[in-house]
Amino acid sequence: MNKHLDxxxxxxxxxxxxxxxxxxxxxxxxxxxxxxxxxxxxxxxxPHVVYTTLSGAxxxxxxxxxxxxxxxxxxxxxxxxxxxxxxDLEEYSKEFFNVLCGQIVREIFQLSKAGAYFHxxxxxxxxxxxxxxxSRPLTSLNFIDDQSGQLTVLYGELRPT
Amino acid sequence: MSFKVMIVDDSRVVHAEMKxxxxxxxxxxxxxCRSGENALSxxxxxxxxxxxxxxxxxxxDGFAAARTIMEKHPEARVLIVSSLAYDDTIDEAVKIGxxxxxxxxxNQEQLMGALMGALNSDK
Numbered sequence: 415m416n417k418h419l420d421x422x423x424x425x426x427x428x429x430x431x432x433x434x435x436x437x438x439x440x441x442x443x444x445x446x447x448x449x450x451x452x453x454x455x456x457x458x459x460x461p462h463v464v465y466t467t468l469s470g471a472x473x474x475x476x477x478x479x480x481x482x483x484x485x486x487x488x489x490x491x492x493x494x495x496x497x498x499x500x501x502d503l504e505e506y507s508k509e510f511f512n513v514l515c516g517q518i519v520r521e522i523f524q525l526s527k528a529g530a531y532f533h534x535x536x537x538x539x540x541x542x543x544x545x546x547x548x549s550r551p552l553t554s555l556n557f558i559d560d561q562s563g564q565l566t567v568l569y570g571e572l573r574p575t
Numbered sequence: 576m577s578f579k580v581m582i583v584d585d586s587r588v589v590h591a592e593m594k595x596x597x598x599x600x601x602x603x604x605x606x607x608c609r610s611g612e613n614a615l616s617x618x619x620x621x622x623x624x625x626x627x628x629x630x631x632x633x634x635x636d637g638f639a640a641a642r643t644i645m646e647k648h649p650e651a652r653v654l655i656v657s658s659l660a661y662d663d664t665i666d667e668a669v670k671i672g673x674x675x676x677x678x679x680x681x682n683q684e685q686l687m688g689a690l691m692g693a694l695n696s697d698k
Binding site: 439442443492493505506508509512513514515516517519520523524529531532533534 | 633
């Protein structure tokens with residue numbers, strides 16, 4: 415499945431795509447409405463992280479940053495009941511991210527005819543330096559909800575394979 | 576009459592969601608597996624009427640697990656259930672002999688339609 419990117423996607427197109435998918439999926443799964451914010455929470459050391467790598471016709475990293483409060487609200491809205499523990503927080507965060515990644519990959523395919531798979535998401539309570547590799551800068555999209563909860567999606571450049 | 580369903584997905588959120596969607600229907604969840612490897616042995620034990628199979632899982636992915644089950648059990652009915660839903664993955668599902676594809680996020684109507692379609696695919 416190593417097709418080349420038929421259409422090069424510019425950074426604005428990818429940014430718009432990820433923005434649109436993130437707001438749609440967050441609303442669809444958890445009835446949370448997000449809007450963009452200039453506040454970059456990746457400077458904090460408190461957020462939890464879910465991340466994966468996409469590989470196929472292109473390679474990149476996709477990372478989700480959010481404080482526990484936001485993920486808890488997300489998980490409780492998805493499940494319809496209070497969380498029973500940290501395991502639940504992790505499971506719901508990963509499933510949310512799973513749906514997000516799948517839809518991002520699908521929309522990239524629809525625009526470029528280039529397909530990719532992603533690896534099983536990994537959930538961490540803090541972001542290790544190895545994930546934020548300074549030699550490969552990431553673009554961040556920052557979102558805020560109506561309760562001041564924040565979500566950040568970071569992604570790397572789509573590098574054709 | 577109830578039909579047996581085996582759910583294969585590394586997320587127990589999906590297990591819980593599908594059990595909820597299938598409660599009070601003719602489909603009974605008889606087994607849940609969190610890996611492709613586990614699915615192979617569990618299939619032998621419970622011989623479900625339909626298997627729902629995620630694609631992205633640690634270790635053996637859903638396509639490999641589905642292929643292995645169907646090679647050993649040509650009568651097996653496997654539905655692919657995934658957020659990774661675009662031409663290439665749908666084509667792969669068809670190629671391996673899956674009976675349908677359910678897109679995540681799952682809704683009951685889509686799931687029930689796909690399960691009934693899988694059961695009727697032998698006719």
